[in-house]
Amino acid sequence: MRRVLASFFFASLSAGAMAQSSATTLAMTCRQARQIVASQGAVVLRTGPTTYDRYVRDSSFCGRSLTADPAWVRTADTAQCPVGGICRSIEIDNGQ
Template identity: 60%
Template sequence: MTQAMSCNEAAGLVRSQGAVVLHTSPTTYDRYVSGPGMCLLDQTTEPAWVRTADSTQCFVGYRCRAIELEIGQ
């Protein structure tokens, strides 16, 4: 649960594990990664911030998202 961790603890966990599922509230969770190498080949990263015990917007790493191609590319 990120709200029980410091920002440094949450970000450090993502960095040390490479990819981790974090609970950001009692009913919400997501997978956070340290960089694009932890995503599938058809995915890219987007910056991710979560609420922690000491920060309302703590940068913990990234989330993997599908690459969206425009028609005609």
């Protein structure tokens, strides 16, 4: 159990560090932002001074029961740049 908690703790620290050192979309062109996501497959991008998210090339970079929903970010040259997707839960319509 301690090993699992330690792994979770260090993964959380790593994610925080990635967010702090990640690229800022406001300082790049739309083409640059799209290229980063396309080449990395999954990347954390800062979208403002205190905001960030993980963007993916496609659903293969999401976990089980997740899908990539289209995502747009503000860049230096575009108000809404389609960079790829954000992993979201797959919603199942049960007909109700």
